[in-house]
Amino acid sequence: MLGEGILKGLGETAKNFAGSFVSKERLTTVQYPEERIAPIENTRDFPFLVYDGTDPMAGLRCVACQICEKECPPKCIYIVKSTDKKPDFVGKMQIYPARFDIDISVCMSCQICVEVCPFEAIKMDTEFELSTTDRFGGLLFDREHLSKSNEHYHKIHPTDAAEVDHRLAEEKAKVKAKAKAAAEVAAAKAAAAAAAPAAPAPKTAPDKEPGA
Amino acid sequence: MSATELKIFRPPVMDVTEEGDELLEVAMGPHHPSTHGVFRMDVALDGERVVKLKPVFGYLHRNHEKIAEKASYLASMPYTDRLDYFCSLTNNWAYALAVEKLAGLEVPERAEYIRVITAELTRIQNHASAIGFLMQEMGASGTPLMYAFREREKILDLFEELTGSRMMCNYMRFGGCRVELPKGWLEKVKTIVEGLPEFLDEVEALLTGNEILMARTQGVGVLKPDLAINAGVTGPMLRAAGVNYDIRKIDHYGIYDRFKFRVPLGDHGDIYDRYMIRVLEARESIEILKQALQDVPAGPIMDPKSKIRGFRPKVGEAYGRIEAPKGELGFYLISDGSANPYRYRVRPPSLINLTILEDLCLGQNVADVVLIFGSVDIVLGEVDR
Numbered sequence: 001m002l003g004e005g006i007l008k009g010l011g012e013t014a015k016n017f018a019g020s021f022v023s024k025e026r027l028t029t030v031q032y033p034e035e036r037i038a039p040i041e042n043t044r045d046f047p048f049l050v051y052d053g054t055d056p057m058a059g060l061r062c063v064a065c066q067i068c069e070k071e072c073p074p075k076c077i078y079i080v081k082s083t084d085k086k087p088d089f090v091g092k093m094q095i096y097p098a099r100f101d102i103d104i105s106v107c108m109s110c111q112i113c114v115e116v117c118p119f120e121a122i123k124m125d126t127e128f129e130l131s132t133t134d135r136f137g138g139l140l141f142d143r144e145h146l147s148k149s150n151e152h153y154h155k156i157h158p159t160d161a162a163e164v165d166h167r168l169a170e171e172k173a174k175v176k177a178k179a180k181a182a183a184e185v186a187a188a189k190a191a192a193a194a195a196a197p198a199a200p201a202p203k204t205a206p207d208k209e210p211g212a
Numbered sequence: 213m214s215a216t217e218l219k220i221f222r223p224p225v226m227d228v229t230e231e232g233d234e235l236l237e238v239a240m241g242p243h244h245p246s247t248h249g250v251f252r253m254d255v256a257l258d259g260e261r262v263v264k265l266k267p268v269f270g271y272l273h274r275n276h277e278k279i280a281e282k283a284s285y286l287a288s289m290p291y292t293d294r295l296d297y298f299c300s301l302t303n304n305w306a307y308a309l310a311v312e313k314l315a316g317l318e319v320p321e322r323a324e325y326i327r328v329i330t331a332e333l334t335r336i337q338n339h340a341s342a343i344g345f346l347m348q349e350m351g352a353s354g355t356p357l358m359y360a361f362r363e364r365e366k367i368l369d370l371f372e373e374l375t376g377s378r379m380m381c382n383y384m385r386f387g388g389c390r391v392e393l394p395k396g397w398l399e400k401v402k403t404i405v406e407g408l409p410e411f412l413d414e415v416e417a418l419l420t421g422n423e424i425l426m427a428r429t430q431g432v433g434v435l436k437p438d439l440a441i442n443a444g445v446t447g448p449m450l451r452a453a454g455v456n457y458d459i460r461k462i463d464h465y466g467i468y469d470r471f472k473f474r475v476p477l478g479d480h481g482d483i484y485d486r487y488m489i490r491v492l493e494a495r496e497s498i499e500i501l502k503q504a505l506q507d508v509p510a511g512p513i514m515d516p517k518s519k520i521r522g523f524r525p526k527v528g529e530a531y532g533r534i535e536a537p538k539g540e541l542g543f544y545l546i547s548d549g550s551a552n553p554y555r556y557r558v559r560p561p562s563l564i565n566l567t568i569l570e571d572l573c574l575g576q577n578v579a580d581v582v583l584i585f586g587s588v589d590i591v592l593g594e595v596d597r
Contacts, residue, residue, distance in 0.1 A: 005421030012418045013355055028362050040369070042394060044376035067521070073287040110290030110382050115390070115520055124376065159394075 041157060044111055044124035046104045049147045052089055056147040061121035063088060064097040068113035068122055076106035077113065088119075089168065090175040100143035104130065120164045126156045235263055240581065243271070249592030253569070253581065260577045265570040269563075272596035280556040285311055285386065285523050288556065292543075293380040296562065296594040298338045301330045301371070302536040304384035309465060310532030310543035315518075315525035317387035323513045324467045326389050328504045329401060330374070330381075331534075332497040336408060337364040338537035339448075339490040339497075342589040343415065346487060349586035350428055356418060363411045366404050373397060386523065387515030398508060405501045412494055419487070429483035433572040433584035436481065443568045447539025447561050449588060452489045453481035459535035466534075471500045483587040490589075524551050538562055538589055558597060562590035 051059035080099035132138030250271035256264035293300035344357030375381040476492035478485030533542035539561025546555040
């Protein structure tokens with residue numbers, strides 16, 4: 001019969017229409033922004049810089065090695081190295097970024113900066129409501145704007161952050177053990193040299209951990 | 213009027229050969245700069261019938277190949293997402309395959325399974341939305357497309373959970389995949405795959421027997437097998453013309469030789485066949501998914517030889533191709549031993565399937581041109597690159 005297929009199709013739409021009143025599963029949309037779907041853990045939007053402790057600038061993990069700047073496919077990262085040094089999370093003196101800008105109007109959220117970073121310093125944020133009336137300055141994020149705490153990282157990507165923390169703690173323990181061994185050797189040397197006057201003061205790696 | 217009578221009914225048109233007739237030239241296509249794909253067809257019309265058709269494209273040209281020759285191998289990976297933005301995971305796979313051939317990397321078993329699962333999910337969501345857009349172009353505004361997008365949304369959520377992004381996945385790496393599967397991801401895939409046949413039944417109940425669809429599509433835009441082969445058409449377009457050519461069956465790339473699946477073929481090569489082929493292919497993809505999900509082995513997901521930084525394959529050339537949802541997607545690479553490819557070439561299925569547009573449209577009604585264009589299933593990001 002002509003029209004049978006159309007009626008069958010209309011039956012299908014009627015089923016969906018009527019079903020949307022009784023079954024929650026058939027209502028697939030949410031009324032954004034009043035309603036929001038639950039965030040998905042792996043979601044990535046734009047990069048941010050992780051810092052440890054309370055002071056964003058002192059605890060910045062970034063050491064301005066410029067690998068991300070080089071590897072970034074659309075070249076949206078701009079880094080200026082500092083002339084002085086500050087201690088990093090294990091206490092080693094490192095240079096830090098005097099300037100770290102990301103132009104998020106160019107950034108394409110590909111996560112390659114995160115992959116290539118050897119210092120776990122740059123991670124992906126989940127913030128996406130970034131619209132602004134200022135097209136150029138408003139979308140050029142400087143290091144103050146980009147730096148976010150480790151707690152924030154734990155909040156948005158808990159699994160990844162726990163893994164990273166574990167890895168960093170291991171590294172730190174290794175460095176500490178090495179420093180301790182070096183200190184012991186130096187102390188033994190100093191004791192041996194104590195007999196002889198005017199021995200040079202033994203040099204040990206600093207033990208304190210800033211901002212951890 | 214019966215369905216067959218509807219099918220052969222054409223409004224009376226002017227005789228093309230009559231002297232003194234003037235052709236009407238119309239610029240058709242979505243060519244507003246704010247649309248996501250910009251394309252124009254310069255159509256010469258004689259009354260309702262198409263006498264000449266010239267596709268004009270290049271508006272979305274982004275210099276992909278030249279950029280890739282200046283960037284490192286890894287840096288081109290996110291750009292491949294943007295070729296055919298419906299199927300970023302298959303684009304990733306094709307590029308990764310080419311580089312793996314070039315550098316001689318082995319892909320671990322587990323990564324191969326993940327690749328097959330993501331690629332087949334991609335195929336299903338692409339075919340679903342291709343059908344939806346075809347119906348949209350036919351005038352069925354909304355319903356079939358929204359049904360397709362409802363299902364696509366579930367698959368995109370899976371992609372987001374795995375890769376971090378819904379469409380720009382950037383997931384595959386040379387010699388494996390980027391991240392391990394999140395906890396419970398495979399179970400979620402299983403539940404969604406179980407629900408997919410129901411969705412395809414719904415689409416078929418809605419469309420397959422629909423008389424309007426049949427009248428509009430059967431016998432329209434017929435593609436002959438010899439023309440299809442000569443023009444290098446691939447994918448569902450070619451199989452709808454009845455040519456048995458599926459790279460999954462020919463190359464057995466990845467681990468496709470382990471799965472049992474059939475290649476659906478069409479008889480007439482018209483728009484209706486192209487629609488049917490997409491439905492049937494989605495069904496076969498579900499079969500592959502079911503087999504693949506049964507035995508995902510444990511193990512590493514990356515070849516230990518592969519490295520993220522300082523990747524320099526040895527001098528040589530390689531061509532990697534896969535059966536992307538739209539056809540044969542290939543990447544041709546020449547390496548001169550440096551960190552960036554000497555030559556990088558994409559063989560885009562969308563562009564090559566589009567080259568026969570004039571042959572399909574000649575002598576058809578102007579309303580059918582839109583339909584034929586929709587049935588080719590192109591993405592302008594891939595056509596223009």
